[in-house]
Amino acid sequence: MSETTTQIPEEKARIGAPSIPGFTEEGENLSPLNDSASSPLAGASSKSHSHGGGEGVADSSRAGRLTSYNVEDFPKLTGREEDWRFTPLKRIGSLHTAELTGKAPKVELTGSENVTLRTVAADDAIRGNAFTPDDRVSANGWKYADGAQVLTIPANAENTKSVLRITGESLEPAAQHLVIVAEENSEAMVVIDHVGSAVLAQNIEFDVRQGARLRVVSLQAWESDAIHASSQQAVVAKDATFKHIVVTFGGDLVRVNPSARFAGEHAEIELYGLYFADAGQHLEHRLFVDHAVPNCKSNVLYKGALQGKGAHTVWVGDVLIQKAAVGTDSYEANRNLVLTDGTRADSVPNLEIETGLIDGAGHASTTGRFDDEHLFYLMARGIDEKTARRLVVRGFLNEIVQQIGDEQLEERLTETIEEELAATHL
Amino acid sequence: MSTLEIKDLHVSIDTEQGEKEILKGVSLVINTNETHAIMGPNGSGKSTLASTIAGHPRYKVTSGSITLDGADVLEMSVDERAKAGLFLAMQYPVEVPGVTMTNFLRTAKTAIDGEAPKLRTWTKDVKEAMAKLKIDADFAGRNVNEGFSGGEKKRVEILQMELFKPKFSILDETDSGLDVDALKTVSEGVNRAQEENQMGTLLITHYTRILRYIKPDFVHVFVDGRIAEQGGAELADRLEEEGYDRFLNVQA
Numbered sequence: 001m002s003e004t005t006t007q008i009p010e011e012k013a014r015i016g017a018p019s020i021p022g023f024t025e026e027g028e029n030l031s032p033l034n035d036s037a038s039s040p041l042a043g044a045s046s047k048s049h050s051h052g053g054g055e056g057v058a059d060s061s062r063a064g065r066l067t068s069y070n071v072e073d074f075p076k077l078t079g080r081e082e083d084w085r086f087t088p089l090k091r092i093g094s095l096h097t098a099e100l101t102g103k104a105p106k107v108e109l110t111g112s113e114n115v116t117l118r119t120v121a122a123d124d125a126i127r128g129n130a131f132t133p134d135d136r137v138s139a140n141g142w143k144y145a146d147g148a149q150v151l152t153i154p155a156n157a158e159n160t161k162s163v164l165r166i167t168g169e170s171l172e173p174a175a176q177h178l179v180i181v182a183e184e185n186s187e188a189m190v191v192i193d194h195v196g197s198a199v200l201a202q203n204i205e206f207d208v209r210q211g212a213r214l215r216v217v218s219l220q221a222w223e224s225d226a227i228h229a230s231s232q233q234a235v236v237a238k239d240a241t242f243k244h245i246v247v248t249f250g251g252d253l254v255r256v257n258p259s260a261r262f263a264g265e266h267a268e269i270e271l272y273g274l275y276f277a278d279a280g281q282h283l284e285h286r287l288f289v290d291h292a293v294p295n296c297k298s299n300v301l302y303k304g305a306l307q308g309k310g311a312h313t314v315w316v317g318d319v320l321i322q323k324a325a326v327g328t329d330s331y332e333a334n335r336n337l338v339l340t341d342g343t344r345a346d347s348v349p350n351l352e353i354e355t356g357l358i359d360g361a362g363h364a365s366t367t368g369r370f371d372d373e374h375l376f377y378l379m380a381r382g383i384d385e386k387t388a389r390r391l392v393v394r395g396f397l398n399e400i401v402q403q404i405g406d407e408q409l410e411e412r413l414t415e416t417i418e419e420e421l422a423a424t425h426l
Numbered sequence: 427m428s429t430l431e432i433k434d435l436h437v438s439i440d441t442e443q444g445e446k447e448i449l450k451g452v453s454l455v456i457n458t459n460e461t462h463a464i465m466g467p468n469g470s471g472k473s474t475l476a477s478t479i480a481g482h483p484r485y486k487v488t489s490g491s492i493t494l495d496g497a498d499v500l501e502m503s504v505d506e507r508a509k510a511g512l513f514l515a516m517q518y519p520v521e522v523p524g525v526t527m528t529n530f531l532r533t534a535k536t537a538i539d540g541e542a543p544k545l546r547t548w549t550k551d552v553k554e555a556m557a558k559l560k561i562d563a564d565f566a567g568r569n570v571n572e573g574f575s576g577g578e579k580k581r582v583e584i585l586q587m588e589l590f591k592p593k594f595s596i597l598d599e600t601d602s603g604l605d606v607d608a609l610k611t612v613s614e615g616v617n618r619a620q621e622e623n624q625m626g627t628l629l630i631t632h633y634t635r636i637l638r639y640i641k642p643d644f645v646h647v648f649v650d651g652r653i654a655e656q657g658g659a660e661l662a663d664r665l666e667e668e669g670y671d672r673f674l675n676v677q678a
Contacts, residue, residue, distance in 0.1 A: 371520070372483065373520045374520055374522055376480075376482055376483070376504060377516070377519065377520045377522065378522065378530075378534075379481075379503070379504035379505040379508070380480050380481070380504055380505075380507075380508055380513075380514055380516075381505075381508055381530075381534035381537070381538070381586065381590070382505050382508035382509050382534050382537035382538035382590070383505055383533055383534055383537045384503075384505045384537065385503075385505070387533065387537070388505075391522075391525050391529075391530075391533065392522060392523075392524065392525065394524070395522070395523060395524025395525040395526075395529075395569070396523060396524045397524075398524055399524060
C-alpha cells in the first residue's frame with residue numbers, strides 16, 4: 001500500500017542514548033509542570049479538587065492534562081485546544097455547554113446470569129473509583145448524569161458474557177454514567193452495543209481488579225443523526241488484563257476517548273479499534289495508555305476506512321511511560337485506508353517516555369490510498385473490480401474483527417462492513 | 427490450438443512532458459505450445475508490451491490490435507483478459523495486506539474457471555504445486571506477497587501460473603533478481619505448465635541465462651519500440667556474445 005500522508009517507521013526506544021540535550025540516561029528531562037510525582041488519581045479523595053495544568057498553562061505532556069469532577073474548572077471550549085482542535089464543535093450538540101437533562105438512552109442487560117446490573121444514585125461512592133472527567137464534555141456528563149448503572153462481574157466468575165444494549169430514544173442532550181466492575185480473578189466479555197438516536201455525553205468506567213480478565217467491545221452502531229461523546233476509563237490492577245475493542249460505524253459525530261491506567265504490576269492492556277467513516281461522518285478516537293507502574297505491557301492498534309465526501313476520522317494515541325514504569329513494553333499503531341477522494345484522516349501518535357529502563361516502546365501510523373496497482377494485480381488474476389476492492393478492504397479491517405473472539409458479533413460486523421462497502425459502489 | 431496475435435501495435439504513456447510513444451508498431455503471432463523470447467536493452471518497450479497485453483491502465487493503445495483467437499483483447503477489461511486465458515507474471519508483484527494467499531488463490535481460481543474448485547483436490551493441488559516450486563507451506567496462511575523476498579514473489583507468480591492454467595503466459599523479467607537455484611526452479615515450473623497445458627509463452631528478458639533452462643522457439647529483439655531482428659534460438663546465442671551494441675549503434 002502506498003503511504004501518502006504520514007508514516008513513522010516502527011521503532012524501538014533506544015536505551016541510554018548519550019548526550020542529547022534535555023535527555024539523561026533515564027530519559028527526557030521534563031518541564032517542571034510534569035515534574036510532580038503524583039499522577040492524576042481518581043477516587044473519593046480527589047473529587048473535591050482538580051489536577052493538572054489548569055487555565056492558561058500550556059502543557060506538552062499528557063500527564064499534565066487537567067482532570068476535574070467540576071465542569072466549571074474547564075475553560076469554555078474554543079476549538080483551539082489541543083484535545084478539541086480536530087472536533088467540529090458546531091456539530092457536537094452543545095454537549096459542552098447545555099444542561100444535559102434529556103432522556104438518557106435505555107440500558108438493557110442480557111447474558112450470563114451471575115453478572116448483575118443495578119442503579120445507584122449519583123453520589124454513590126462507587127462512582128468515580130476508576131474515573132475522573134478529563135475534558136469539559138465528560139465533566140458536564142458527570143454533572144448531569146442521573147445516577148449510574150453498575151454492572152458487576154463477581155469474583156472468580158468464569159467465561160461470562162454480557163451484552164449491554166444502549167438504546168437512544170431522544171435527541172435532547174443527555175448524560176449517562178456506567179460503571180463496570182470486574183471483581184478479582186473474574187473472566188468476562190462485555191459488549192456495549194449503542195443503537196438508536198441520541199445526543200449523549202457518556203462516561204464509562206472499568207474497574208478491573210486484581211487478576212481479572214476483562215474484554216470489552218464498545219460498538220457504536222448508532223442511527224445517522226446520533227452525536228456521541230464517550231469517555232471510557234479503565235484502572236487495571238495487578239496481574240489483570242484489559243482488552244478494549246472500539247467499533248464505530250454509525251452516528252453523525254462520534255468521539256470515543258478510551259483511557260487505561262495501570263495500577264499494579266504485571267498487568268496487560270490491549271486497545272483495539274475499527275472505524276468506517278462514510279460521507280459527512282466525523283469519527284474520532286483519542287486514547288491514552290498510562291504506564292504508571294513497572295513491568296506492564298500495552299498494545300494499541302486502530303484501523304479505519306474512509307469513503308465519501310467529508311468523511312473525517314481522527315485518531316490520537318497518547319502513550320505515557322512514567323518514570324516509575326521501568327520494564328514497560330508498549331506499542332501503538334494506527335492504520336487508515338482511504339477509499340475515495342474527499343476524505344480526511346488525521347493520525348497523531350504521541351509517545352512520551354520518562355524512563356529509559358524499558359523493554360520496548362514504539363509507534364507507527366500509516367494512511368494509505370486504495371492503490372490502483374492492488375486493483376490491477378487482483379484483476380489480472382481474473383477477479384472483478386468490485387470483488388477485488390472488497391477483498392482488500394475486508395482483509396484490512398479483519399485484523400481487528402478477529403480480536404473480538406465472539407463468532408456472532410464477528411459475523412454481524414462482517415455484514416456491516418459488507419453493507420458499508422455496498423453503499424458507495426465498492 | 428489458440429493464437430494470440432498482435433498487429434502493428436502503437437502504445438503511449440502520459441508523462442510530465444506530455445504523451446510519449448513507447449511501442450511504435452509491433453507485430454507478433456504466438457501460438458499455444460510455442461515459446462517466444464523477447465529480448466532487448468532497457469527502455470526498449472518490452473515491459474510495456476507485457477503490461478499492455480494484460481490491460482494495465484497506464485498504457486494507452488493508439489493504434490493496432492491484439493486478438494485472442496480472433497476476439498478483441500483490447501475491448502476486454504483486465505479481469506476478462508485473465509478469464510480469456512491470458513496470464514502476466516509481473517516484474518514487481520504487489521503486496522496485498524490482509525488477504526491470505528489461500529483466500530486469494532481460491533478467489534482467483536473461482537473467477538477464472540467460473541466455478542469454485544473442488545475443495546479437496548484444490549487444497550492438494552496447491553500443496554503439490556507449492557512443493558514443486560520449493561515454496562514453504564506456511565506461505566498459504568500469509569498475506570499475498572507481504573514480506574516475501576524478491577525470489578519468493580517470483581516463485582509465487584509461477585505458482586499462480588501453474589494453478590490457473592492460462593492459454594498464454596507473459597513472463598515479465600521473471601528471471602531478474604533470481605539466483606541460479608531459484609532460476610532453475612522457476613524455469614521448471616514454466617516448462618511443466620507448457621507440457622501439461624500446451625501453454626504459449628512470451629518470455630521477456632534482458633539476459634540470456636534463463637534461455638538455458640527455457641528453450642525458445644523464436645527470439646525477437648526489441649529496440650526502441652520496434653522488433654529489430656527475429657530468429658530462432660541461435661539469435662539468443664549471438665546476443666549472448668555480442669550484446670545489444672550492434673542494434674544501438676545502428677540507431678545512433
